[in-house]
Amino acid sequence: MPKISVVLPVLAPTPWLRAMTEFAIKSLRLHAVEPFELIIVEADGNFFDPEHLDEGDDRHCERYLNFTPKIGGVKESNAGIDAATGEFILLAGSDVIAPPRWDVELLRVFAEAPDCGAAALSAYAPNATIGPPGPLALVVEGMFSPFMMIRNGQGWRWDEAYERVYQDSDLILRMRCAGLHPYRSCRAHVWHLGSVTNNNAGEAHKAEHARALAKDDRLFYTRWHQAPMASFAMMRGGAQIYGREHEAYTAKINLHYDPTKETDDA
Numbered sequence: 001m002p003k004i005s006v007v008l009p010v011l012a013p014t015p016w017l018r019a020m021t022e023f024a025i026k027s028l029r030l031h032a033v034e035p036f037e038l039i040i041v042e043a044d045g046n047f048f049d050p051e052h053l054d055e056g057d058d059r060h061c062e063r064y065l066n067f068t069p070k071i072g073g074v075k076e077s078n079a080g081i082d083a084a085t086g087e088f089i090l091l092a093g094s095d096v097i098a099p100p101r102w103d104v105e106l107l108r109v110f111a112e113a114p115d116c117g118a119a120a121l122s123a124y125a126p127n128a129t130i131g132p133p134g135p136l137a138l139v140v141e142g143m144f145s146p147f148m149m150i151r152n153g154q155g156w157r158w159d160e161a162y163e164r165v166y167q168d169s170d171l172i173l174r175m176r177c178a179g180l181h182p183y184r185s186c187r188a189h190v191w192h193l194g195s196v197t198n199n200n201a202g203e204a205h206k207a208e209h210a211r212a213l214a215k216d217d218r219l220f221y222t223r224w225h226q227a228p229m230a231s232f233a234m235m236r237g238g239a240q241i242y243g244r245e246h247e248a249y250t251a252k253i254n255l256h257y258d259p260t261k262e263t264d265d266a
Helices: 015-031 073-083 102-112 167-177 196-200 203-224 230-237
Strands: 004-010 037-043 063-067 088-091 116-125 128-130 139-141 148-151 181-192
Touching: 004 015, 004 073, 037 073, 063 073, 073 088, 088 102, 102 116, 102 148, 102 181, 116 167, 167 181, 167 203, 167 230
Parallel strands: 004 037, 004 088, 037 063, 116 181
Antiparallel strands: 088 148, 116 128, 116 148, 139 181
């Protein structure tokens, strides 16, 4: 059994998005210390289907799932989670570039923290750095869902009440309710290109994403708006200060739905 299974959802209707995905896969392979099981879950296309690839092609994977037509990012990713055979599952993205020894650093978090539910690395992202500016021998309580590892076999998967957004935050809060914590290592950083797929997969996809964002936004805040965990306070307010914890709950935030309406129907 492989130690790690990597679930990689792919939506790549353009040559540029396919090239980006190829580079993400190659970086995972080159920078891993040990072999892993790669599960590609491709929607609306079959560019990464192993049957269409030459022997030795970097796009080859151990398991390939295809959804054409697509059924929604959450359901597609769950199919990948369900197919994983590794002890641990890395939930990755086609716009995330893995650093050297990414597998060792993530497994190290689980080894050092028995109450770890999800392990992540720090990240360099557009206009922001999640974590310190450079490597630091430290692990903090925090998350970075575009490159996040969970244990297999414990029933953790996305809640399919969500379509494509907030399912990651929801998972973390469900783990917190079960006594598990999200931890983020500061020893290594991934490079995250941001919403590259959503912004480059066509106008129809962008409109679909905006609709799903409003729906999932409403579901998340309806479900968790009074959650007392610091993890939720960080998600909602971006910070929580001792003695003024309430401010994370009362600060104005950018909602993607109209809270005065009961639904998001036009």
